[in-house]
Amino acid sequence: MVKIDVELDCKGMYCPMPIVKLKKATKTMESGQHLKLIATDPGSVRDVPAWAGKTGAEIIETSESAGEFVFIIKVSK
Amino acid sequence: MKHAYVVHSGTLDKLYPVFMLASTGGAMDAEVHLFFTFWGLDAVKKGGLDKAKLPGIMSVGTGMMKGKIKKVGVPSLPELLKMCRDTENVKIYACSTTMAMMDVKEEELIDEVDAIVGAATFLDIAMDANVQMFI
Numbered sequence: 001m002v003k004i005d006v007e008l009d010c011k012g013m014y015c016p017m018p019i020v021k022l023k024k025a026t027k028t029m030e031s032g033q034h035l036k037l038i039a040t041d042p043g044s045v046r047d048v049p050a051w052a053g054k055t056g057a058e059i060i061e062t063s064e065s066a067g068e069f070v071f072i073i074k075v076s077k
Numbered sequence: 078m079k080h081a082y083v084v085h086s087g088t089l090d091k092l093y094p095v096f097m098l099a100s101t102g103g104a105m106d107a108e109v110h111l112f113f114t115f116w117g118l119d120a121v122k123k124g125g126l127d128k129a130k131l132p133g134i135m136s137v138g139t140g141m142m143k144g145k146i147k148k149v150g151v152p153s154l155p156e157l158l159k160m161c162r163d164t165e166n167v168k169i170y171a172c173s174t175t176m177a178m179m180d181v182k183e184e185e186l187i188d189e190v191d192a193i194v195g196a197a198t199f200l201d202i203a204m205d206a207n208v209q210m211f212i
Binding site: 013015019023024051054 | 100101104149160
C-alpha cells in the first residue's frame with residue numbers, strides 16, 4: 001500500500017468537475033506524492049487516464065466498487 | 078499543446094461546451110485561447126454569461142434547463158469561467174470588429190478579457206494549435 005498524501009472526493013460530480021478539481025489539488029502537491037481520487041462519473045474511467053497522459057501524472061492503481069471509481073495517482077512535475 | 082476556439086454563439090447550449098472544454102483543456106496543461114466573436118461576444122460582456130439562453134423557441138425552457146443543470150451539480154457558466162481562469166492556461170480575446178459592429182465599449186467587457194484583437198492574432202495562434210474549433 002502506498003501512502004496517500006491527498007484524498008479527493010468527487011462523488012456525485014460530473015465532467016468537467018473531477019478533472020478541474022484534480023488539477024487544482026495536484027498544483028499544491030510535490031512530485032512523487034500520491035493522490036487518491038474517488039469519483040462516480042462514469043466518464044472519469046477514461047477521462048482520468050487521459051488527463052494523466054497529458055500532464056505526466058501516473059495512475060498506479062484503479063478499482064471500482066458499487067459505482068465508485070478509485071484512482072491512486074502519483075504526481076509528477 | 079495549444080487549443081484555439083472561435084466562440085461564435087452566445088446561447089447556453091453552445092457556451093457550456095466551450096467552457097467545459099476550456100476548463101478541462103486548461104486542467105490538462107493545454108494553452109487554451111478563446112476568441113469571442115459575433116453572438117459569442119455577448120458572453121464576455123459584464124453579466125452576459127448569466128443572461129445566456131437556449132436558442133430560438135427553446136429559450137422558454139432556459140429556466141428549466143438551468144434548474145436541471147444546478148440539480149445535477151454542474152457549475153454555472155460564471156463558475157466555469159472562474160475555473161478556466163484558475164488553471165492559468167485559458168486566455169480570452171474579444172473581437173474588435175464585432176465590438177464596433179455591435180457598439181460594445183471596452184468597459185462593458187468582463188475583466189477576464191486579456192486582449193481585444195482581430196483575425197490575424199487569432200489565426201497566428203490557431204495556425205500552430207493542436208486543436209481548433211468553431212463553436
